[in-house]
Amino acid sequence: MHSRRTFLQQSLLVISAASTASFSLTALAKAAEGAAIPQASRILVGFGAGGGIDQLARVLADNIAPQLGKGHYVVVDNKPGANGQIAAQTLLNAAPDGSTYLIAPLITPVLSQIVYKKPGYDPARDFAPVSLLAHFQFGLAVPAKHPARNIQEYVAWLKAHPQQANFGSPAVGSLPHFFGLLLGEAAQVNIVHVPYKGGPAMMTDLISGQLASAIQTTSELAPLHREGKVRILGTFGTARTKELPEIPTFTEAGYPKAVGSGWYSLWARKGTSPQAIAAVNQAVNSALSNPSLQTKWSELSLQPDPRTPAALEQLRVAEVAKWRPVITASGFAIE
Secondary structure (H helix, E strand, O other): OHHHHHHHHHHHHHHHHHHHHHHHHHHHHHHHHHHOOOOEEEEEEOOOOOOHHHHHHHHHHHHHHHHHOOOOEEEEEEOOOHHHHHHHHHHHOOOOOOOEEEEEEOHHHHHHHHHEOOOOOOHHHHEEEEEEEEEEOEEEEEEOOOOOOOHHHHHHHHHHOOOOOEEEEOOOOOHHHHHHHHHHHHHOOOOEEEEOOOHHHHHHHHHHOOOOOEEEEHHHHHHHHHOOOEEEEEEOOOOOOOOOOOOOEOOOOOOOOOOOOEEEEEEEEOOOOHHHHHHHHHHHHHHHHOHHHHHHHHHOOOEEOOOOHHHHHHHHHHHHHHHHHHHHHHOOOEO
16 A cells, blocks of 8 residues: 555656646747747848957857857848948848847937938837947047147147147048037037048048047057057046056046947847847847956957846937037038
């Protein structure tokens, strides 16, 4: 009798365990189905292969794929052109099925709505925030032979030489262009914008002294600064950069309105399921916080800043409010 009772008890335990396992598998299946993440995902990049944003996309793609499911893979799809607008339009035309995402610089979710008369999309209406990714910094540099040795001397020089007061940017409508406007407003001085078609030509003119100053990412300026070919006078961030700890910020120099940074963010098509966005957000934030990847982020001169989708949207709204009056006052617009 005891043997039979033991057998029945063991049988019930087996049945209970099987039922629990079945319930757990069903729950996992429903969770996976709810996340609505296809077997493959693509990350759109609005710039050519090899650049900083492209490298960021590829590192993320390799690191989030295993987190999104067994056998899941993520491809990087470069759609260069129109300062990222082609990639944004590609996302706009994509199905909201959780398979397509866009890594975008600040111009796509923020500046496009201010500078383009007909941007073709509205981030608030058409895109769903996934995660802020990372910040990168900009600096102002002068030729090595320029008389200004610091920001205060540079501003004084601008006021004393209005005919020579100019700054270069890699492109019209670029973030360096608008940082120049911000600096001019903060210092209450008119600085003529000289747009270039890319950074290399601008840096050639800066080194030779044909250009009085230039605004560019610190990652591009730092090597030339260390070689003594140009002199970085200040950076626009809220704090000094790790790569250039000796260079003060404009805020430190007494121009607190000349502050800001570039940033990259990840977006999905509006209508993508919250479960899919949450899953990708978690995977991306895990990669950004991964200790083994911190050296890579430093190499790319990026400061990881993982946030929730809601926090990214709050940042977007705040940045639009910051940049709109500056750009509108300048009268700059793109058809």
